[in-house]
Amino acid sequence: MSKVFPRISRRRALQGAAAGFVALGLLLWWLLPLGENPPSGTITFSTGTPAGVYQQYGKLLRSALDKDMPDLKVKLRTSDGSQENVRRVATGGADFTIAAADAVETYELGPNNPGAGQLRGIARLYDDYVQLVVPRDSDIESVADLKGKRVAIGRPSSGVRLIAERVLKAAGIDPKKEITPFADGIDTGPDQLKRGKIDAFFWSGGLPTQGLQKLADSFTFRFVPISAGLVAKLHDQGGATRYYRATNMPESAYPSIQNGVAVPTLAVSNLLMTRTDMDPRLTEWITRTVIRSRDGIGTQVHSAQLVDLRTAIYTDPLALHEGAGRYYRSVKP
Numbered sequence: 001m002s003k004v005f006p007r008i009s010r011r012r013a014l015q016g017a018a019a020g021f022v023a024l025g026l027l028l029w030w031l032l033p034l035g036e037n038p039p040s041g042t043i044t045f046s047t048g049t050p051a052g053v054y055q056q057y058g059k060l061l062r063s064a065l066d067k068d069m070p071d072l073k074v075k076l077r078t079s080d081g082s083q084e085n086v087r088r089v090a091t092g093g094a095d096f097t098i099a100a101a102d103a104v105e106t107y108e109l110g111p112n113n114p115g116a117g118q119l120r121g122i123a124r125l126y127d128d129y130v131q132l133v134v135p136r137d138s139d140i141e142s143v144a145d146l147k148g149k150r151v152a153i154g155r156p157s158s159g160v161r162l163i164a165e166r167v168l169k170a171a172g173i174d175p176k177k178e179i180t181p182f183a184d185g186i187d188t189g190p191d192q193l194k195r196g197k198i199d200a201f202f203w204s205g206g207l208p209t210q211g212l213q214k215l216a217d218s219f220t221f222r223f224v225p226i227s228a229g230l231v232a233k234l235h236d237q238g239g240a241t242r243y244y245r246a247t248n249m250p251e252s253a254y255p256s257i258q259n260g261v262a263v264p265t266l267a268v269s270n271l272l273m274t275r276t277d278m279d280p281r282l283t284e285w286i287t288r289t290v291i292r293s294r295d296g297i298g299t300q301v302h303s304a305q306l307v308d309l310r311t312a313i314y315t316d317p318l319a320l321h322e323g324a325g326r327y328y329r330s331v332k333p
Contacts, residue, residue: 039282040071046085046094049187051211064293082159090115100159100268105240105317121315122272122324126303130265131203132224143171152184152201164202170233190215206303207253225264243268283323
């Protein structure tokens, strides 16, 4: 049975075609960011320790950048963590990095730190949670109980070291005299705990952290709570401690370990950052890729699911890089 279609006027046809071209243009604008040829060249991205979230996120972001900018080569450099990352970017040892906000401000406030004034923010990413880990049968119930114990407080240039020493001081413990400190991070700390070489270790990272997930498969541990009252004492130290906030590590972070119980702790935001002399066009493209790749990266790094366009722009204590600002203005409703 044949169907009779209504005749379309020439004017309506032209209007429909115009609308189609507009829709196609918008689609191309989304698929081909910024409507121009992608930047090329080589950049260095400073990440973190192999078992940490910075390294995992860096690898996945490199893959996303390769899709958007196939002629851009991204070199990843492992590091101790936030403190080393900030210094590397400030002094030209890396072009981009991730670092916790407290480590950034600590570097800015420090005496004679080269390049501090050249640091710029690209995006606020996700939060790091402080995770104080002990064996399940340990007698350590609070931070104060660490006095006299063997405690891994992170590598010397890590953000973990910065936070651990401040948390210990807030609990009335001198980290240089009243514990036996070990310079282990998430790469070696879990094995040291498992072998009984240390009594506890500090870690600060996104949830969940691969190194702790792996430990949970072969060793029963638990988290020591860090109370809101202790966080208030941290704030009394002044300076960059203002970036610490009391929170709870959700019960879903490590289900086999937490057994449905949230853990009081503290969190600090992470920033993607660069220098003021970085090419604005390149930085604009990178900013766009960071926002667009959230869901893809988030399937493997759960904390990355929290990257949000509405909060990414808040990179305190760093001013936004010119290129990042361009991107945020281009998508502002």
